[in-house]
Amino acid sequence: MAPLDASIPDLLRLLVVPVFGWAAWRDVKTRRIPNRTWYPLAALAVVLLAWEGWQAWTGTPYETRAFAVRAAVSLGFVAPLVVAFWWFRAFGGADAKAFLVVAALFPTYPTYEVLGWALPHQQTAVGVFSLTILTNTVLLGACYPLAVLARNAAAGRFSPVMFVxxxxxxxxxxxxxxxxxxxxxxxxxxxxxxxxxxxxxxxxxxxxxxxxxxxxxxxxxxxxxxxxxxxxxxxxxxxxxxxxxxxxxxxxxxxxxxxxxxxxxxxxxxxxxxxxxxxxxxxxxxxxxxxxxxxxxxxxxxxxxxxxxxxxxxxxxxxxxxxxxPGIPFVVPLFVGTVVALTYGDLLFGAMALLGLA
Structure with a gap:
């Protein structure tokens, strides 16, 4: 048995991991990410959308509908939501471009089998993977002010702005x-x-x-x-x-x-x-x-x-x-959120499951 088993489109999607890792490092060091970073991933997203769209079209009616609905949610809801976040300055320009790539590249859940383990582990009822990456990123980003507050308090640095x-x-x-x-x-x-x-x-x-x-x-x-x-x-x-x-x-x-x-x-x-x-x-x-x-x-x-x-x-x-x-270099939680999504899955649904809500 191969240590990693997945479809060709899902294997190609793993290219986002090193690219997002490099972008996160650049974001921390310089707060500058070249626009050309996203072009290859955007081109890959278009190719994979066409590839899997054709597979769904030639598959069963259920497969066709499921892909169409998830692609529509990813491109018609997640992508505009990201643009709205950017418009209201919740995201920077590089953050918005990275999330738009995610919306196009991950409309559906990828499937990997690693040494007998099926990943991602925690899936959702909706099945829109870009939405999982977005919620993971927001949840991880929300931990940042808490970490800053704890660090300042431990060092005895008190101020009305000690949490940011x-x-x-x-x-x-x-x-x-x-x-x-x-x-x-x-x-x-x-x-x-x-x-x-x-x-x-x-x-x-x-x-x-x-x-x-x-x-x-x-x-x-x-x-x-x-x-x-x-x-x-x-x-x-x-x-x-x-x-x-x-x-x-x-x-x-x-x-x-x-x-x-x-x-x-x-x-x-x-x-x-x-x-x-x-x-x-x-x-x-x-x-x-x-x-x-x-x-x-x-x-x-x-x-x-x-x-x-x-x-x-x-x-x-x-x-x-x-x-x-220092602000939140949002590509950092995006990188971590993507890695968590590809392995564990959806943090929000996992928490809801623990509470008996999902």
């Missing part, structure tokens, strides 16, 4: 992913995205240490560079651009400013001058040049507003330690 974040020394922030959970007024669940902070610093040609060392002067947007650097996308591990400390000549204030893409920006209302003198104190009009930064870049900064960026910078230049939410 961790304290980080200021000099470790440039290598952290997630959101700042503090403002000058206290804790928040929706602080500035640290990727946006990295974009801002690279745009100015500064490091966070530079900003802390000379915060009072650099808060003034008159110190913004005449030719800002490309901000990138805020990824960690990118080689830093030149650090020119953001100097520009005072004669350029209130005139035109060169864009990072080679164009020019008209002077903002805060910088507009009359008879060569600013109308208002520029540091009061746009502290840190946050609005100028967001106006200058040619793409968004993860929903960052000028007010949110200013609050985050005010905290980062003053605090020695800040609370940061």
């Amino acid at each position: 974040g961790k304290p980080v020394p200021w000099d470790a922030v440039p290598a952290e992913h997630g959101r700042l959970l503090e403002t000058p007024d206290g804790t928040t669940r929706n602080g500035v995205d640290l990727d946006a902070v990295r974009m801002y610093l690279r745009w100015r040609g500064l490091t966070l240490a530079d900003l802390r060392e000379d915060a009072d002067r650099l808060r003034d947007p008159a110190t913004l560079p005449a030719a800002p650097n490309p901000p990138g996308d805020g990824a960690v591990g990118v080689e830093e651009v030149r650090a020119d400390r953001g100097e520009r000549e005072s004669a350029e204030r209130g005139s035109r400013r060169t864009r990072s893409d080679g164009g020019e920006l008209e002077a903002s209302a805060e910088e507009a001058a009359v008879d060569g003198e600013p109308n208002v104190d520029s540091s009061d009009a746009d502290p840190w040049g946050a609005a100028a930064f967001l106006d200058d870049i040619d793409h968004g900064a993860y929903g960052t507003t000028p007010e949110g960026l200013r609050d985050g910078l005010d905290v980062l230049v003053a605090a020695d330690e800040v609370w940061v939410s």
